[in-house]
């Protein structure tokens with residue numbers, strides 16, 4: 644459990660969506676930065692490519708992004724993993740071809756004062772489901788898949804696997820209609836006890852802000868692929 648749980652809770656607030664957070668020129672800047680950055684991970688099983696936004700690549704854009712986020716969420720520090728050379732990371736570009744399952748991004752250090760995470764869609768179609776349910780241990784993929792649960796030999800920066808959520812939030816069956824429409828890639832039994840807080844419909848250049856403790860998943864609605872920029876913050 645995160646040792647700062649009381650302080651974290653005091654900073655928590657409902658998810659927030661800011662339409663037209665950035666304009667078309669900046670979207671194009673971000674997409675061309677994305678093209679230039681080196682590939683960090685290509686997870687063939689999850690069918691996702693990840694690239695880290697390494698600070699110093701484009702100093703003007705680094706400052707612009709940090710300042711724009713600060714206008715929305717106030718004082719914060721970046722809490723993205725450092726590179727091998729200890730460079731700061733401003734965010735993670737994810738290009739996904741299939742939906743990501745239920746998880747939480749509550750961090751890899753239980754002494755960190757985790758704060759907000761943000762998401763900017765860079766492609767137009769898709770959605771992200773944020774659940775009301777929260778989790779204050781580290782970053783975790785929630786699953787009932789036995790093969791997944793047997794993965795315990797994890798590298799730094801990889802999420803734990805757990806089915807603990809099914810003990811934490813009760814056993815109320817998940818809403819059938821929402822499951823069919825948005826979460827068909829998840830077994831409905833894996834969603835028992837969960838309630839939806841909001842469904843963020845992707846719109847290029849919008850910003851979604853939510854607490855790091857929220858369970859969430861991408862929706863099953865993907866056309867070909869989607870690209871998003873996520874940033875994790877702490878206090």
Ligand SMILES: [Fe+2]
Nearest residue numbers: 746747748859
């Ligand atoms: Fe996430």
